[in-house]
Amino acid sequence: MKPVTLGVCFSILLLSMSFGVQGEQTQNPSKAQAAPAPIAQDHSTMDHSSMDHSSMDHSSMDHSSMENGSTAGVENMEGMDHSAMGHGGMDHSGHSMTFDARGMVMNSNADQLPKDCAAISRDYSFTVRAGTRYAEAFPGNVFGMSQHLFAVEPCSRINITFINEDAIRHQFMVHGLPRYLYPQGMFHLEAMGGATLSGTLIMPSDDKTYLVHCDIAQHMEKGMKGQIKVGRGSGDLTSIPGVSALFRSDNYYNSQSQILAIAGGMVLTLIGLLVWRRYRR
Amino acid sequence: MKINTTPLRIPLAIVLLALAYFTAPDAWIPHQWRVATYNWLGAASYRDAPTSKDYSLPDAEEICPPDALGWRDEQIIEGVLIEPAAGCVPDNPYLIAAVTRGTNQVSQATLLKSGLMPDTVMMGEDLDGDGDPDEITIKLEVVELNGQSPDVPVPVTTFAIAPGIEPGMWVFAPKSFGMSTENFETRKANSLLRPPAPVIRVEQGDRVTVVLENSHYLPHTIHFHGVDHPFSADHGMPHYEGANHEQHAMGTDGVAETSEMPAMPGTTLTYQFSPRVAGTMFYHCHVQANVHILMGMQGMFVIEENRPDNWPQTLNIGAGQVRHSSVAVREQYQREYDLHYFDLFKNLSETIQTHNDPRLTLIDQHRRWNITRDSANYFLLNGKSFPYTLQESLIVVKPNEKVKLRTLNGGSHSIALHSHGFRPTVTHLDGIPLGPGSEFIRDVIDLAPAQRVDMVLQTTNDGLHNYGEGVWLFHDHHETAQTTDGIYPGGSVSNIVFDSYVDSGGFPKVQGTDWKKFFTAEFYRKDVPIWLDYDPTGLFADPRAPLRPLLQLAVFGAASTGFLVILFMLLFRRGRGT
Numbered sequence A: 001m002k003p004v005t006l007g008v009c010f011s012i013l014l015l016s017m018s019f020g021v022q023g024e025q026t027q028n029p030s031k032a033q034a035a036p037a038p039i040a041q042d043h044s045t046m047d048h049s050s051m052d053h054s055s056m057d058h059s060s061m062d063h064s065s066m067e068n069g070s071t072a073g074v075e076n077m078e079g080m081d082h083s084a085m086g087h088g089g090m091d092h093s094g095h096s097m098t099f100d101a102r103g104m105v106m107n108s109n110a111d112q113l114p115k116d117c118a119a120i121s122r123d124y125s126f127t128v129r130a131g132t133r134y135a136e137a138f139p140g141n142v143f144g145m146s147q148h149l150f151a152v153e154p155c156s157r158i159n160i161t162f163i164n165e166d167a168i169r170h171q172f173m174v175h176g177l178p179r180y181l182y183p184q185g186m187f188h189l190e191a192m193g194g195a196t197l198s199g200t201l202i203m204p205s206d207d208k209t210y211l212v213h214c215d216i217a218q219h220m221e222k223g224m225k226g227q228i229k230v231g232r233g234s235g236d237l238t239s240i241p242g243v244s245a246l247f248r249s250d251n252y253y254n255s256q257s258q259i260l261a262i263a264g265g266m267v268l269t270l271i272g273l274l275v276w277r278r279y280r281r
Numbered sequence B: 001m002k003i004n005t006t007p008l009r010i011p012l013a014i015v016l017l018a019l020a021y022f023t024a025p026d027a028w029i030p031h032q033w034r035v036a037t038y039n040w041l042g043a044a045s046y047r048d049a050p051t052s053k054d055y056s057l058p059d060a061e062e063i064c065p066p067d068a069l070g071w072r073d074e075q076i077i078e079g080v081l082i083e084p085a086a087g088c089v090p091d092n093p094y095l096i097a098a099v100t101r102g103t104n105q106v107s108q109a110t111l112l113k114s115g116l117m118p119d120t121v122m123m124g125e126d127l128d129g130d131g132d133p134d135e136i137t138i139k140l141e142v143v144e145l146n147g148q149s150p151d152v153p154v155p156v157t158t159f160a161i162a163p164g165i166e167p168g169m170w171v172f173a174p175k176s177f178g179m180s181t182e183n184f185e186t187r188k189a190n191s192l193l194r195p196p197a198p199v200i201r202v203e204q205g206d207r208v209t210v211v212l213e214n215s216h217y218l219p220h221t222i223h224f225h226g227v228d229h230p231f232s233a234d235h236g237m238p239h240y241e242g243a244n245h246e247q248h249a250m251g252t253d254g255v256a257e258t259s260e261m262p263a264m265p266g267t268t269l270t271y272q273f274s275p276r277v278a279g280t281m282f283y284h285c286h287v288q289a290n291v292h293i294l295m296g297m298q299g300m301f302v303i304e305e306n307r308p309d310n311w312p313q314t315l316n317i318g319a320g321q322v323r324h325s326s327v328a329v330r331e332q333y334q335r336e337y338d339l340h341y342f343d344l345f346k347n348l349s350e351t352i353q354t355h356n357d358p359r360l361t362l363i364d365q366h367r368r369w370n371i372t373r374d375s376a377n378y379f380l381l382n383g384k385s386f387p388y389t390l391q392e393s394l395i396v397v398k399p400n401e402k403v404k405l406r407t408l409n410g411g412s413h414s415i416a417l418h419s420h421g422f423r424p425t426v427t428h429l430d431g432i433p434l435g436p437g438s439e440f441i442r443d444v445i446d447l448a449p450a451q452r453v454d455m456v457l458q459t460t461n462d463g464l465h466n467y468g469e470g471v472w473l474f475h476d477h478h479e480t481a482q483t484t485d486g487i488y489p490g491g492s493v494s495n496i497v498f499d500s501y502v503d504s505g506g507f508p509k510v511q512g513t514d515w516k517k518f519f520t521a522e523f524y525r526k527d528v529p530i531w532l533d534y535d536p537t538g539l540f541a542d543p544r545a546p547l548r549p550l551l552q553l554a555v556f557g558a559a560s561t562g563f564l565v566i567l568f569m570l571l572f573r574r575g576r577g578t
Helices: A002-034 A043-047 A063-069 A077-082 A255-280 B006-023 B031-041 B093-101 B108-114 B327-332 B346-352 B358-368 B548-572
Strands: A097-100 A103-106 A123-131 A149-152 A157-164 A170-174 A187-191 A196-202 A208-213 A225-230 B075-077 B080-082 B121-123 B135-145 B169-174 B197-203 B207-213 B223-225 B268-273 B279-284 B298-304 B335-344 B378-381 B395-397 B402-409 B415-419 B425-429 B444-447 B452-458 B471-476 B494-498
Touching (some): A123 A149
Parallel strands (some): B197 B298
Antiparallel strands (some): A157 A196, A170 A187, B121 B135, B207 B268, B415 B471
């Protein structure tokens, strides 16, 4: 009788722990999608959520869902894939661009209204400073931005002044914008070391969260990640310093400590059970 | 009602013991016992060994991707003659033009197609008045490839050295613009971000400035190995930008412990020198060299002899064929190839794929990983392993030519370069010409770590220099280096191929085994039988795993346990059951 009870307790404990772990992981994307969207059970809202570029940055998994989430099917994926901003023989005709010794401003838009906006609702002006010193407040990060969250109204116009305080390149890149206004759905400021650039973009009307990042290898991973939340937004993106937890957190302990912690939990449970049995009698 | 089992115990024990004996795996029974059993009971009846698994090869990558943009063709861009590409994956000709003329000299259209910034390769004054610029400023950044992401469970900004093989690496890369990936939907790094660091080519006597813009999250320097440079820059250079200026001393040797403070993340270091001696040299990071060099922070540095109107191709991305050689090279040779060998340690590479927090990576790299207890797993030629080496590091020759090979061993072990079909002539060691009479002909040529060997392929079919046309293997004869983490063929193996043996796409006309399997991630993941295509009947395929031996083992387990339980009861609990 006694061992059986204990066995059941152990397995319940283990099961609940494993569920707890799983729950944490699976929760995150859905949270990112639906957390601040009380009326978001409406399917159309869900479909247009910014899931496309949130927790899946750079992974080539899930193209299908990304495609579903794209704001306007003006360009198809293929068209976009190959017209990337880059390198060699690529077509840059779709872009409005300035490119000089200070860096690059791409797809700045101060007057073209998104289809779903009748007028500009409001003007915002943000000054964003980039540099290693802005990572100091966030342990484990190396590169930083002075601001990670930009909350704006639907159909608003945003002016970004991007001040690069480091001696190397940094970028302020926004993804997921409507492609008929912003080729590749992208707004891009790229400032050389010490340079200041500014650009303007007009946001569409739907509640959506847009990814802001520096795409230089490991700069987003090491702190240069933010989000523009239009209206209620469509949830927080993951791993944004000061906003949301790392989706895949780091492990700061060796396995012995972890096993000890688990064993500690088990022992406490057993003691609890024994005490409980004693007092139940 | 209770059945009295006591009298049954002994016969049951005997039956169980016999069952255990006959179900035990053959190898567990002493040979003599089995012979005795055979003599007594005769041979066991025939049973088929398991049949072969049906195996269909997974979809292979394209062996030779089509050259949709015409980059392989001979072309003239910005007045720069770019020779046709030998292999099937060519370098970007706009980039070649931009780094030859200078990114500050070419049109914006060319620059945009190159992916470089206007200040990546800046050409200045022609100091000696011989028709080419002698002031050159080169800006390099530091890029992490196949690194960790806090969001996705796969590496980001990826570079595959072989199908499906993505070890963590750091490289020097030319200062570029835009996304680090090919586009937003892929994890693949753009073509500028790759190992090895670009080959840097300047002219003897040029005033060279190399600016390290440290875009990486750890400190770095550059040591110019074999390149004539002052220890301290007391002639006005270097200057340091960014934070912590006052901490930097004025050294230019790149050694964190003896020369200068490294460039911290987000800051820059400037190196200036004017090399007086020509030759094939080396550059690499000299911070925690045992880790940083072997993470991939290394490149070839070539100083070309000074000639009038001489425009060397300042950067050769990913090394390999030089599509715009210097005047001095063209005087003597029909073609020129940069061949940069190095190796990677899987355990070291994984240290940047396990944590996002750099502090944890540092503990792993410097205090847990121990180079003295590890050996290299990946062997690269120009940043790639077989079969990718054949896409872009193919050495294509024609009969009766002289072809210059500049080789560098940046890896941790020595290299015994061996050529089939050729005996190359060694002309320079560590950039220094051996001189007439001291040049030597070998078919195995040793390269110590950091050594450079310049050699000539004389494609004259005389039985000494060459045995005729064909597809000839060119490889490190250390057998480990012919594998990718133990899978053969892999490693730094490439080919020297006569152009009559190259197909229109740029791939060698190989004979023998089917190559498709080499272009699958499954092959290098060790999932594919190595001789799958040798025999379609499945002679060399994997055997199926039949259920019967497992069931037999289960019966053995049950019988032996039963036997032991009864034995225990008989020995220690005698009489209790009655």
